Amino acid sequence: MKIKSMAQTFFSKEEQTRIRDAVHRAELKTSGELVPMLVCESHSYPLAAIRGAALAALLTALLATPLIAEMFWLESSNLWVFLGLFTPIFLAVQFLVTSYPRLKRLFLFADEMDTEVQNSAFAAFFTEELYKTKDANGILIFISLLERRAWVIADSGISERIPYERWEEAVAVITNGIRKKKQCQALCEAIKMIGDILEGEFPVQDGDINELHDLIIR
Numbered sequence: 001m002k003i004k005s006m007a008q009t010f011f012s013k014e015e016q017t018r019i020r021d022a023v024h025r026a027e028l029k030t031s032g033e034l035v036p037m038l039v040c041e042s043h044s045y046p047l048a049a050i051r052g053a054a055l056a057a058l059l060t061a062l063l064a065t066p067l068i069a070e071m072f073w074l075e076s077s078n079l080w081v082f083l084g085l086f087t088p089i090f091l092a093v094q095f096l097v098t099s100y101p102r103l104k105r106l107f108l109f110a111d112e113m114d115t116e117v118q119n120s121a122f123a124a125f126f127t128e129e130l131y132k133t134k135d136a137n138g139i140l141i142f143i144s145l146l147e148r149r150a151w152v153i154a155d156s157g158i159s160e161r162i163p164y165e166r167w168e169e170a171v172a173v174i175t176n177g178i179r180k181k182k183q184c185q186a187l188c189e190a191i192k193m194i195g196d197i198l199e200g201e202f203p204v205q206d207g208d209i210n211e212l213h214d215l216i217i218r
Contacts, residue, residue: 006101006145007040007217015184020214022188026195027210031202032158033138034191035130037216041101041146042120048107053094055107061086101146113147120144121151128216131155137202138212141190143174150174152194161201170194 011019023034065082069075097103121142125131130138136157143150152167170190177186 005040005218007038010038010145011184011217016215016217018184019187019191022191023214024210026191026198027204029195029204030198031135031137031205032154032195032198033130033133033210033212034141034194034198035128035138035212035214035216036141036143036187036191037124037128037218038143039120039124039145039218042113042144042149043116045104045108045112045116046098048104049094049097052097052103052107053090053092056093057086057090060089105146108147113149117142117144117147117149117151121153125153125155128213130212133157133212139194139198141170141174141187141194143178143187145178148175148178150190158198158202162197166197167194 019036023036026034061082064085065078068085069078069081072081074081097107121140121144124142125138125140128140130140130153132138133155136155139152139154139158141150141152150171152164152171154162154164154167170193173190173193174183174186177183177189180186
């Protein structure tokens, strides 16, 4: 049986329907094409596992080496005892940090996460083909769970007239909602906010059709 990812279980079936409905309502008012996208993480962060493993192994080995060495009548700073402790602890902690996102996040830097989420959002904009709309009016609401961050990317038809700063309040609503475990309510509210902004500059047009997905989960 295939195991569902953290992103696939983050919203219930009912919540996914509510989010799609929120997108539909927003797009009734604007020609813009809104696409919320949810991913587990924006990067594998191999350095986070190395940092965590090195720190845990170093501290443990430094504290335990004198005790173990004394048991075998060796010098308290015996290098072989140190290495014998350090190596298995390092490998075990590296595996744990790699396997459990909550542990991994402890060894990540804020600017590192900001950069990777932004890069992943830009990559997703193109891999999911949001740039192929007729009027260059696709807008991606990208949410990365490990980092607890969101990013909004608008195609050229929108970004030429609406600066990124206009989306920052909606991004804050999403991230605060995730922290408070009110993620569905927060995302629906952010979708409405973005739809309202788009309505002023890009009102709905006759014959407008839905060109993109209403929700992407990876």
